Structure formats: structure tokens, C-alpha cells
Amino acid sequence: MRATTLWTALTLSTVLFAGQANAAKTTYANQTGQKTIGQETSAVTHIASGDWRVERHPEGQPGPQMQPGMNPYVAMDPYGQMMMPGMAAGYAPNGVSPAAYGMPMGPGYGMAGPGQPMMDPNVMPAGHLGGHGCQSCGGAGCQSCRGGHLGGLGNGCSACGGAGCGGCCGLTGGGVYCGFSRGIGNAWDLSAFGGRCAPRWADVVVDATFFIYEPGNNNIVLASQGGANNPVLDTDDVDFTNQGGVRMSLNRAFTPGGNLEFSYMGMGNWASQQGAYGNGNLFSPFSDFGTDPVGGYAETDGGDLMLYSSSNRFDSFELNYRRFFTSANCWWQSSWWVGIRYVRVDDDAVLNTQGSGGTLEYIVDADNDLFGVQWGTDSALKLTTRWTLSLFGEIGVYGNRATQESNINFGGINIQETTAQRRASMVLEAGFLSTFRIVPRGTLRAGYQIVYIDGVALGSDSFNFQTGGAVPLNTALAGRAANINDNGNALYHGPTVGFEYTW
Template sequence: MRAHSLWIVSLMAMLAASTDAVAQKATYATGSDQHDSAGQPSGIAYLASGQWRQPLVSDPPSQGGSGQNAQPGQYPQANPYQPTMMTGGMMPQPGMGYPGMMPQPGMGYPGMMPYGAAPAAYAQPNPMIQQDPSVVEASYHNGTCAACGGHGCATCRGSGCGCCGNGCQGCCGLFGGGQYCGFSRGIGNAWDLSEYGGRCAPRYFDFSAEATLFKLEGNVPSRAFASSGVLGPTVLDSNQLGFETEGGIRMTGNWICFAGSTLEVSYMGVGNWGSGAFVTGAGDLYSPLSNFGSDPLGGYAESDQSDFVGLSLNNRFDSIEINLKRGWTGAGCWFQGSWWGGFRYFRLSERSNYVAIGATGAMDYSVDTDNDMYGVQLGGDLTTRLTTRLSLTGFLECGLYGNRGVQHSTILLNDGGTVAGVFEEASANRASMVTEGGFHGNFKLTPHATLKLGYQVVYVDGVALSIDNYNFTTALGTGPAALVGRSISIDDNGSALYHGATAGLECVW
């Protein structure tokens, strides 16, 4: 018995000596506000004091945060963010030691932190970094930005640690670096998308109204309508018809029909392009009906030897689309878009008038063409977000249509007071094509309204145009007799190109 007591006394003396030595070693904590073990009581003193027997609720939380916390009158709750230690009176688990036993590899040593105090690595977190009030604290990338105290850069908004090199004091650019404070504050921080549904929120609108400012390109190749003298130089042709920018509208509505898909209905049109050109002479203007005064020689009394020749043209189109759209979002939400298929009706109409007035007669030759196209189309768009409010979208769609083209021609001839008329009509069915594409920037005015500015192109091929359907072939005879009985046809190989700026507003409710 005495030998056993002597062994216990010797063991406790050895523990006390080793505890005093360990207590003088600093921990490996590197933070300036973290503590070492020099000021902590020894393990023997802690055991002898009996503090480990006191109820857990009486242990006040430490400055660095305890392993367990309790409000007055409540049982202690474990803090999931800090390590916990065995409370007094608990049965030790396998691998844990008893008070007074020799430490085993992997176990703590005497002098370790007493219950209720956390290790230095769990010291009080660094204070919140002062930041721009227009942004909120970021918590992306698991808070691994060491230059910002381990909490992530408040202004990087999840783009990594590149911005932390500036000490988290500057505004980040579009891709997480640089100094773009004015740009970001004015247009929106590139990463702060919480107010608008987040960076991965789909670009959607319920209704859109746009103004289109399109220009119609002229017909190529050109056709001559007047010469100066017999077989002389051309003084009036169709390329002299210069079309200015004309306004139109585009209205679009979306209805969500099932998850990820919408039904879109769109109308575009109203624009009316008009142009005219004329030339004057002294009875020396000749028309292509007489091959510019050569057949018959000197031309016809109604259309040749004119003092005035004029040409005018009006053009317009209307389009209605019904598409089923399916959206998608790319990895990382940098890109998103949609693809669609649907039905489209496209109508293109032209009205042209060719007038020649001379001393002995006059002619009024008008050609009207209409193209009614019905078909299917496929399309898609791609959107990338640049900042909170600003995104850029590009789109393209193309369709194959069945076109019924019709041309109506009316020729009024006045020969010394005698008026005669010739009326012609022809039609044909063929395949045609409509391709539309463009890009636009989208700027969020509010979470419910977006300003849209862009540029758009509409190309139509396989249509009947009025300039192409002037028929200048004649038979033998004079006046109206030269036009009676000639072959009537329609030319539906024309094309039209419209392009210009668009501006509008998208609304979500």
C-alpha cells in the first residue's frame, strides 16, 4: 500500500515539473489578438482547485468564444463553430485520458486550455471591414481571401482574391480587379445582383415595346427609266431613289406556359419607306418602252420626247411571330440564353409610279406588288451580364416560307386628249426566306423595368418588288396597241434589306 502511494506521489511530481515547462512555451497562433499558454494555470492546479466539478452553466463564455453557451435558466448548448471538451463527471471516450494518467500520442498534455476557454485559433474574429455602403459583405469563395482577414473581400463580390491586393479599399472592375468606382456605382456593381434575383436569374420580361429606326437599302442592279436623247446617257434610274430612316414599332409579349419555357407573340412593322426622283428636259427625254427612242425611231407620243420624267416608290412590311421559347443557363451563369421555334407571317408590299409628260402626250405607269409569306422559323439568343444592371444580348433567327407574290400593273396613256388604259396582273408561288438578327444592351432602371438599346438587321429574299416588275417589252404598233397582247409575268427573285437602331422598354410585373 505504501509503495502504491509512493508511486502516485512520484507521478504527480513528474506531472507538475513537465507542466511548468510546457506552460512557458507559446502556442503557434500567429494572430496579434490571440493568446498563448503562458498565463494559463497548470493542469495539476486546475484539478486541485476543483473548478472542473462546477456546473457547466456557471462557466462564463471566454473572450474568444466558448465551446458551449447557455442563457440564464437554460441548459448549455454546444457551439457548432468551436471545439468542445469533456465536461466534469463524464465518462471518458475511447482514446481519451483520465486525470493524472500519462498522455498518449495524439492526446493533450498538462497545461492545455481548461474547460470554457477556446484555443488561440478560435480567438475573436477580426472586426467587420469598413466598406462602400452601396455593397454588402461578400461571403463567396468560402471566405478564403487571407488579405481580408479570412472573410472574403467585401468589394470583390465573389471574384476571388484579386481585389484584395488593393486592401479591399477599391471598387472592382467587371472581372474582379481594377479601380472602377464611378463605373460600378453608376451602373451597378458587377457582382451585387441580389436586388435583381442574383447573377443566375434568367433574363425575362412580360411585355416589351420598341421603336425601330430602319433604313431600306436600294435595289441592285439598277434599272434605267430615262435617257437624254436617242440612246443617250441615262439621266434617271432606280438607284437615285434614296431611302431615309423610317420609324416603326415592335411589341412583344411573353407568357410562361411551363417550367423553363415561354410562349412569345411579337409584332413588328408600321414603317413606310418612300422616295422619289425626277428629271426635266426640253422634249429630249426617252423611255425604255421605245428602247430610249430607237424602236420605233423617235419613240412613242405618250412616253417619249418628254419634258418631265419622274419615278417614286413606297415600301413597307409587317410581321407577326408566335414562338415557343426554351431557356438555358451556362456554367457559372456567365452566359444564358434561349432557343425557339415557331410560326411567322411576313407581308412585304411596294407601290411604284413612273410618269412621263411631254408636249404631245403623257404616260402614268404604276406597279404594285404584294408578298404574303407563311412559314416556320428557328432562332436563339445569348445574353451575358456585365454588371448588376447592364447586360448584352445577341440574337439570330431564320425561317423558310411559302410566298405568294402578286403584281398589279396599270398603264394610263394620254395621246392628245385620248386616254386609254392597260391593266395587267400576274402571280406565282415560291419558297422565300426571312433572316433577322441583331444585338442590344439591357440596362435595369428598376427591378421591373429595363431600357433596351440596340441594332437590328432584317433580310428578305425571294420576293416580288415593284421596280423589278416594270415590263418594257412592246409589240408592233403605236400607243396602246403596242402593249396589248404582250406576255405578262411576275419577277419574284427580289430581295430587301432593312437595318437600323432600336430602342425600347421591357417590363416585368
């Protein structure tokens, strides 16, 4: 039932955020010379139209056919000058050329004289610093090569494998524009939304999470061997490993520079078990380890085996309004968001005892329902037009309704105890992320994330071993007050890897 409700909510959210086939993701210029780009057709419409087959002029007419072997991304004007995509033939070499792919052009902005290749304004010519870059290139286009100035020997072209400066490629550059700022492995930025100054955007984000769970509970001794001063099992003995989960975000443009974002995170389930073994000499906290009553209870004391099991899971749903900002040089981008969030934390604890004359099973199911508001921010550095590093964090204040339901089974008797309590809680989330755009609409992402929840009830904290020394055990447990402790905390952290898609 829980899984059905979850996937129904995700499906309805997807329909809500992706209802229109043509996503109206207008970007608005906020820097001098930056281009405002309007609505773009969907990927399906674009492919079906066949527009991707040819480069078109602003008037919508096909441009001149490329000769075999020519770079489809670099054209030549009548003066023999290299042109960027989107520039019309016959432009004024010293005038202002059209902005294409979000890159404004003008005098002094990557322009060169007739017959010379255009320069990327973000790439320093090789000869500028080393002083010998041009001579070493033999007139083959030194402006494009970054190798010469690094060693100071003017051998930038030879570092390109003899292919000439225009053929330089590698991890930090490619094509005729070699250089860290031009993007990895490709001379042209693949973004269709304004180049490096475009706001960071993705319609759908899906991450696989590999979190480990660390409970912040009160350590309680569960078994002692031969007396109270020799503990052999406690609630801190369980050890949780990394478990797979998912995080998904759906975004929809809402205001200029802002969007609505729905996110879900969860599906992880952590479980662990530890045991203590003896030879008729294990005692439990029900009898204060064999002292009250003396010798303990037949179901819990003087036994050979005690097992402790714990499991935990959490789910998070949030709806935020996010606002984007871009620095003057576009290499720094940031955003803040505010929204509402619901978090559910379920934590179970089970103690099994084998006493001298019977067995007992003690199950505690603690549930936490947190509703609240949160605020967050992030900051991203665009190392290239395709590679970004970012940090993010958010904090929220929540009202938590914590409940616990216990079942104690022994000798055919079942004792149930239930109680609930309300309190204020906090959720803190932070991490870092690296993203790399591999295709115009697809981006890979990987990072590390932590989620810290304070003020929750954990099953192990809500064990109640009070008996007052009464016998038999069913008499000692009958009519006592139910116990709940909601002062625990939960920490989830681990690596994440995923994919962003924009249509």
C-alpha cells in the same frame, strides 16, 4: 382597314398573354445552391398590400426598425456583422445562411468573421492583388474597396474621395460593395427573381426601330437623253432614309424554363422620288429610247420631264416557343426558339412621263405574303447583375405568294394587268443588344438590327415595257401578257431603342 386589323390582333394577343393578374413566373434552380422561387404577386397587389414598406422575416412578421441614417439594405447581426436582406438575426456565423434574392450563402461564400463586413463573392478584396489595400484603408473595411490593387500603391480609400471604403461609388460599383460585378450604381441586384442566375425574362418588350430600306432589284434604265446611250434616270436612283417603326413582344410562361412569345414588327413606310429633266429630248424604254418605233410615242417620248417614285413597307407577325439555358457561373445565358411567322412586303413603283404630245402614268403594286417556319438563337453576357450584352439571329424558310397589279393611264385610257406567282423565300434576322435594368421591373435596351428578305417581287422589277413597236400605244399595250419578277430582295437595318417590363 390594314391598321384596324393590326391593332385588333395586337389587342387580342395582349389579353391572351396577360390574362392573369398574378403572373406565375416560377424560376427553377439549375445550379448547386441556387434557390427555386415560386409565384410572385402582381405589382398592383404588392403596392396595395403595403408589404414594400417594411422588411419581413420568413415568418411574415416585421423585422426590427432601422435607426435613422442606416442603410436599409445592410443590417447588422448581434455579432456586429453585416447581413444581406433576407438573413434572419441569430444565424450561425460559420454555418449556412438563408439564400436571399437568389444568392446562396455558405461557409466560404462571401462570409466573414464576427465584426467584419460580409464580402461579395464576385468582388476580389483590394489588398489581395496590390498587397497594400488594407493598410491604406486604415481598417475601414478594405474588403469592399477595389481601388487599391489597380495602381499597386495601396491608395484605394483615397480614391473614394475620403469617404472610406464603405462609401465608394461610381460607374462600376456602389454602396459598400464597390466593384464591376455588383452592378452599376447600386450594391444590390434589383432583380426579384433569383439574382444573376435568374433567366432573362420580360412580360412586355416595346422597341422603336429606325430602319433604312435597301432594295435588291434589277437596275432598269427609265429615261435617256437624246438616245439609248445616255441614261439619265434609272431605278437605282432613289435614295431611302431611316424611318420610324415599332417592334413589340408579349411573353407568357409555358413550361419550366420555356415560354411562348408573340412578336410584331413593322409600321415603317419608305418612299423616295427622282426625276430627269430635258428639252424635248427625253426618251423612254417603251420605244427602246426612240428607236422602235422611230421617234417613240407621243405620251412617253420626246418630252421634257420623267419622274420615278418608289415606296415600300413591311409587317411581320411571329409566334415562337423559346427555351432558356444558363451557364455554370450564370454570367452566360442563351436561348433557342422555334416558331411560325407571317411576313408581308408591299412595294410600289410609279413612272410618270411627259412626252411630245401627252402624258402617261405607269403604276405597279407588288405584294408578297410569306408564311413559314423559323429557328433562332441568342447568347448574352451579364457584365453585371444589371447590364447585359447579347447577340441574336434567326432564319426561316417561307412559301411566298407574290402578286402584282399594274395600271397604265394615258389619254383617258386605263390598261390593267394582274398576275401572281408562288416560290420559296427566306427571311434572315440578326443583331446585337445591350440591356440595363433601371428598376426591379423595368429595363432599358438599345441595339442594332438587320432584317433580310430574299425572294420577293418588287414593283420596279415588274415594269413591263414591251410594245413590239406597234402603234398607237393603246394598240401596243392591249392584250400583252402581264409580267412579274419575284427574284428581288429587301434589306432593312438600323438602330433600335426600347423598354422591357415585368409584372
